[in-house]
Amino acid sequence: MDxxxxxxxxxxxxxxxxxxxxxxxxxxxxxGSGAASSGAKAILVHGxxxxxxxxxxxxxxxQKLVDGRRITDAETLKIVTMVYxxxxxxxxxxxxxxxxxxxxxxxxxxxxxxxxxxxxxxxxPLGVEGYGFAGDVDxxxxxxxxxLLSAGNTVVLAPxxxxxxxxLLNTNADTIAQETAKAMAAHYDVSLIYSFEKxxxxxDVNDDSSVIRELTPAYYEQLKPSSSGEGGRIFAGxxxxxxxxxxxxxxxxxxxxxxxxEELEQLVEGKSGTxxxxx
Amino acid sequence: MDxxxxxxxxxxxxxxxxxxxxxxxxxxxxxGSGAASSGAKAILVHGxxxxxxxxxxxxxxxQKLVDGRRITDAETLKIVTMVYxxxxxxxxxxxxxxxxxxxxxxxxxxxxxxxxxxxxxxxxPLGVEGYGFAGDVDxxxxxxxxxLLSAGNTVVLAPxxxxxxxxLLNTNADTIAQETAKAMAAHYDVSLIYSFEKxxxxxDVNDDSSVIRELTPAYYEQLKPSSSGEGGRIFAGxxxxxxxxxxxxxxxxxxxxxxxxEELEQLVEGKSGTxxxxx
Numbered sequence: 001m002d003x004x005x006x007x008x009x010x011x012x013x014x015x016x017x018x019x020x021x022x023x024x025x026x027x028x029x030x031x032g033s034g035a036a037s038s039g040a041k042a043i044l045v046h047g048x049x050x051x052x053x054x055x056x057x058x059x060x061x062x063q064k065l066v067d068g069r070r071i072t073d074a075e076t077l078k079i080v081t082m083v084y085x086x087x088x089x090x091x092x093x094x095x096x097x098x099x100x101x102x103x104x105x106x107x108x109x110x111x112x113x114x115x116x117x118x119x120x121x122x123x124x125p126l127g128v129e130g131y132g133f134a135g136d137v138d139x140x141x142x143x144x145x146x147x148l149l150s151a152g153n154t155v156v157l158a159p160x161x162x163x164x165x166x167x168l169l170n171t172n173a174d175t176i177a178q179e180t181a182k183a184m185a186a187h188y189d190v191s192l193i194y195s196f197e198k199x200x201x202x203x204d205v206n207d208d209s210s211v212i213r214e215l216t217p218a219y220y221e222q223l224k225p226s227s228s229g230e231g232g233r234i235f236a237g238x239x240x241x242x243x244x245x246x247x248x249x250x251x252x253x254x255x256x257x258x259x260x261x262e263e264l265e266q267l268v269e270g271k272s273g274t275x276x277x278x279x
Numbered sequence: 280m281d282x283x284x285x286x287x288x289x290x291x292x293x294x295x296x297x298x299x300x301x302x303x304x305x306x307x308x309x310x311g312s313g314a315a316s317s318g319a320k321a322i323l324v325h326g327x328x329x330x331x332x333x334x335x336x337x338x339x340x341x342q343k344l345v346d347g348r349r350i351t352d353a354e355t356l357k358i359v360t361m362v363y364x365x366x367x368x369x370x371x372x373x374x375x376x377x378x379x380x381x382x383x384x385x386x387x388x389x390x391x392x393x394x395x396x397x398x399x400x401x402x403x404p405l406g407v408e409g410y411g412f413a414g415d416v417d418x419x420x421x422x423x424x425x426x427l428l429s430a431g432n433t434v435v436l437a438p439x440x441x442x443x444x445x446x447l448l449n450t451n452a453d454t455i456a457q458e459t460a461k462a463m464a465a466h467y468d469v470s471l472i473y474s475f476e477k478x479x480x481x482x483d484v485n486d487d488s489s490v491i492r493e494l495t496p497a498y499y500e501q502l503k504p505s506s507s508g509e510g511g512r513i514f515a516g517x518x519x520x521x522x523x524x525x526x527x528x529x530x531x532x533x534x535x536x537x538x539x540x541e542e543l544e545q546l547v548e549g550k551s552g553t554x555x556x557x558x
Contacts, residue, residue, distance in 0.1 A: 082361035082362060082366045083361060086364045086366065087361045090447055093386070093388045094388040094445050095445045097445070102390060102391060105386070106383070107372070109372045109382075111432055153390055162376060164376060164377060166373050166374045166376070166377035167373065
């Protein structure tokens with residue numbers, strides 16, 4: 001099977017043009033049509049960064065929280081659709097094109113790429129409407145993405161999905177990356193890369209040199225907090241990402257790599273960051 | 280050759296959800312996968328309407344004019360990219376999907392669909408920077424669009440293009456529709472439809488019943504203003520559209536039809552609006 005890299009790029013890189021441009025240049029070098037290409041196919045999944053929050057503030061749209069989670073009301077959905085699927089997605093695509101990578105940017109509605117449903121908030125004081133227009137992924141249209149990749153395109157996914165009934169939904173980019181990697185495992189030898197500002201999964205969150213090079217289920221059991229939430233040597237914010245990573249491995253993804261966006265080639269080659277494998 | 284309809288939908292329809300939804304439902308019925316489908320392929324090109332202007336006002340971005348033409352400065356480019364390629368494009372796509380039409384929304388950067396260059400303002404007091412980030416179309420990537428259409432997708436084009444060097448550009452939707460129709464004439468039997476709020480090309484701009492049913496070059500010569508701009512029975516605002524229509528016919532497009540968005544099926548069948556043909 002051909003190799004496919006599903007690469008999630010984090011919000012802090014998106015917000016910083018001085019970091020984003022070199023990242024995209026390197027991405028295009030590795031996955032574009034140039035002589036230095038790795039030959040692997042790629043899907044880039046981007047988050048939103050702080051641009052949408054800033055635009056919301058300028059427009060006077062208040063950010064709402066329920067149970068500590070951000071709520072996507074109708075006005076916020078318009079803003080994230082404009083910023084994620086419009087401004088950020090099209091600027092990334094135009095830059096990749098300029099670096100010789102034939103990118104195509106998609107929301108989940110385009111070609112029915114990512115179907116989702118409105119998240120139900122079981123225990124929220126606001127009832128089932130609790131999270132507003134937040135979407136949980138039902139299905140990634142692997143055959144459509146496969147068609148685009150086979151035609152020589154690199155796919156750039158924005159974290160906006162739809163429910164098939166005309167409603168756009170705001171969806172977590174990490175989840176889209178994971179579900180896309182799982183769905184594509186039927187067609188490709190898939191690696192899932194979470195690239196962000198940290199060097200990988202760290203034993204000491206303040207020390208970039210404490211990166212765990214390889215994480216197996218057994219080692220993870222030792223390091224993560226107990227079921228009561230106590231102890232653990234891994235930063236709590238990393239736990240959902242890692243639980244998702246192991247779930248992806250159990251669904252056919254070959255490996256999950258977490259590390260610095262600046263070191264994309266080393267991540268792809270497993271020479272940097274944390275590689276998460278099954279057994 | 281298979282039939283292809285390139286349909287431009289005007290700004291006044293985009294702005295009015297009560298007109299847009301029935302239009303999209305009818306579009307999906309005619310070009311979707313349902314039993315009532317016409318069997319023809321379709322590309323929908325949309326303009327921007329007043330949403331971008333409104334957002335610009337709310338954000339305090341002043342609209343600039345040079346020689347009576349609107350200037351796309353850097354801030355305005357961000358706004359139109361968000362509104363046209365994000366909000367409007369993705370909402371149209373999600374609605375078409377809900378009506379059984381497998382739409383995919385693109386800017387000109389996506390898959391290098393529409394390549395353009397920054398418009399040069401020869402006689403502007405602002406010099407070559409006069410129009411800012413306004414783009415004139417160089418090339419429509421017909422083989423890429425053909426691949427998508429062949430895979431069963433309906434393409435929805437936003438009026439945002441790129442220059443291949445990483446720069447997005449704001450581009451007139453009428454021009455995109457015309458250039459797309461011309462480029463696709465190598466692959467399909469192409470009809471170009473300009474659908475808007477008027478019944479067609481009118482002899483009396485205030486009388487919808489004065490629609491010209493068929494317009495040939497000879498008849499157009501009789502009706503249009505003289506080269507000095509005097510006289511003429513056709514509304515001046517229609518002249519650039521008609522000049523473009525005849526240019527398209529000279530480049531392989533089979534017919535151009537101008538008429539009411541509410542009468543899409545009749546337009547497609549040539550039973551409504553003005554049909555413009557060569558000879």
